[in-house]
Every structure is written in structure tokens, then in C-alpha cells.
Amino acid sequence: MAQKYDQAIAAVTSQVNEAILDAVGAKCGLRLLDVACRIGWLSAAALKREAIVTGLDYAENMVAIARVRCPQGSLDLLQKSIPFSTSREKSD
Numbered sequence: 001m002a003q004k005y006d007q008a009i010a011a012v013t014s015q016v017n018e019a020i021l022d023a024v025g026a027k028c029g030l031r032l033l034d035v036a037c038r039i040g041w042l043s044a045a046a047l048k049r050e051a052i053v054t055g056l057d058y059a060e061n062m063v064a065i066a067r068v069r070c071p072q073g074s075l076d077l078l079q080k081s082i083p084f085s086t087s088r089e090k091s092d
Contacts, residue, residue, distance in 0.1 A: 006039045006065055017045040026051045035078070040066030043073050 020042065026032060028050035034043045037055030039062050046053050047070055055075040057063050066075045 013041040017042050021046055021049060037066055038062045040069040043070045047073055
């Protein structure tokens with residue numbers, strides 16, 4: 001199933017990935033969290049810009065393809081909870 005998804009989605013995602021990365025200012029050294037990375041097309045495009053990419057997805061077969069596509073990225077299975085901190089602190 002993941003292989004068929006890869007073939008079908010490649011044409012669509014290739015049309016929007018650069019615009020998405022431009023919108024977030026993806027560049028060398030920027031840390032990028034790709035939630036629901038699926039097969040890694042956006043992660044791969046960000047890595048070409050030398051961003052530091054972490055990709056997460058629930059589907060093990062999708063992550064396996066993403067890991068092959070993005071060997072220099074950090075791609076993993078999404079767990080029920082993600083330890084993720086932001087730079088903002090809540091104030092009372």
C-alpha cells in the first residue's frame with residue numbers, strides 16, 4: 001500500500017513542497033518538525049535546503065520509505081504522546 005501511495009502522491013506533493021518550505025523559511029540549520037510525514041517528500045525537500053528535519057508518522061510502512069528517502073533526517077513512528085517543548089512559557 002505504501003508503494004502505491006508513494007507513486008500517487010509524488011506528483012501532487014512535488015507541486016507544493018517548495019511553497020510550503022518558502023512559507024516557513026526553511027533554510028540551512030532551521031529545525032523542522034514534519035508531523036504526519038508519510039513517505040517523506042516534504043522532509044526530503046527540506047533536507048535539500050539543509051534544514052534539520054524530524055519526521056513523524058503513525059504508519060510503520062510509510063516511515064520505512066521515508067527513512068530510505070531521507071537517510072540524513074530523523075524519522076520515527078509517532079507515539080501516543082510526543083515530548084515537545086516550545087520556547088514560549090505560559091504566564092498566569
